[in-house]
Amino acid sequence: MILGITGGMGCGKSTVARLCEQRGLRRLDSDALIRERVLTDPAMREALRAEWGADVAPVDAPVNRARLAARVFDDEMALATLERLTHPPLFALWRAALRDAPTVDWAIEVPLLFEKGLENWFDFTVCVASSPAQQLARLEQRGLSRALAEQRISKQLSLARKIELSDHVVWNDGSLAFLESQVDHLLAALRTLR
Ligand SMILES: CC(C)(COP(=O)(O)OP(=O)(O)OC[C@H]1O[C@@H](n2cnc3c(N)ncnc32)[C@H](O)[C@@H]1O)[C@@H](O)C(=O)NCCC(=O)NCCS
Numbered sequence: 001m002i003l004g005i006t007g008g009m010g011c012g013k014s015t016v017a018r019l020c021e022q023r024g025l026r027r028l029d030s031d032a033l034i035r036e037r038v039l040t041d042p043a044m045r046e047a048l049r050a051e052w053g054a055d056v057a058p059v060d061a062p063v064n065r066a067r068l069a070a071r072v073f074d075d076e077m078a079l080a081t082l083e084r085l086t087h088p089p090l091f092a093l094w095r096a097a098l099r100d101a102p103t104v105d106w107a108i109e110v111p112l113l114f115e116k117g118l119e120n121w122f123d124f125t126v127c128v129a130s131s132p133a134q135q136l137a138r139l140e141q142r143g144l145s146r147a148l149a150e151q152r153i154s155k156q157l158s159l160a161r162k163i164e165l166s167d168h169v170v171w172n173d174g175s176l177a178f179l180e181s182q183v184d185h186l187l188a189a190l191r192t193l194r
């Protein structure tokens, strides 16, 4: 079983994926793969330097993600360029992981699952959702300003549309215990469908 976990930024995708992992699924976090495997690749850093300069992708230091974010999230062409560079290596990493362990159950976090038409990778899609107030509060708590959070959220499909498109919805406005009980119910239901 391959679960695709999507949802609003900061709504709790990673938290749900970790709960799935604790319940025996293997987890892949697309943001972490981009950060740790894709943006660290020397050829990628060179491509980013050619596009946005050495203050974004220095020769002797890691890519400055805050500067890169500032360049792309207010410029649609720049965001498209970054996605064109980073998505193929991300998909190659997914493919290799799935190929190496074809019989395990997977929970894959994919922020842009519907935006990029990635449904066919997954047996089931799950949207993790919360109220806008809760979403912004959690993002602010993590140090992202309200303005930057809203700018990034505006580049994604609306949460309402993600809810409509997904097979299952986990509502994460309450306690962690409530979230855990929803994940337990969901996995029990999905396991009977296999
Ligand atoms: C711009 C970057 C460097 C900013 O890094 P940063 O550490 O600040 O954020 P991080 O990668 O942890 O992403 C946090 C959240 O931002 C949102 N986000 C990331 N990329 C995008 C994007 N292309 N479009 C809309 N929202 C995005 C997602 O909700 C994600 O969960 C980074 O997000 C990036 O390289 N993005 C492009 C790759 C991508 O499209 N990733 C999503 C693959 S499904």
Ligand SMILES: Nc1ncnc2c1ncn2[C@@H]1O[C@H](COP(=O)(O)OP(=O)(O)OP(=O)(O)O)[C@@H](O)[C@H]1O
Residues within 6 Å of the ligand: 007, 008, 009, 010, 011, 012, 013, 014, 015, 016, 031, 111, 138, 139, 142, 172, 173, 174, 175, 176, 179
């Ligand atoms: N039910 C909850 N109760 C309390 N805190 C929570 C709950 N769910 C998530 N959080 C916290 O909210 C923050 C955002 O959650 P998480 O990182 O799982 O979201 P995300 O959707 O993966 O975010 P991003 O889109 O930025 O990758 C984290 O600090 C997490 O610990």
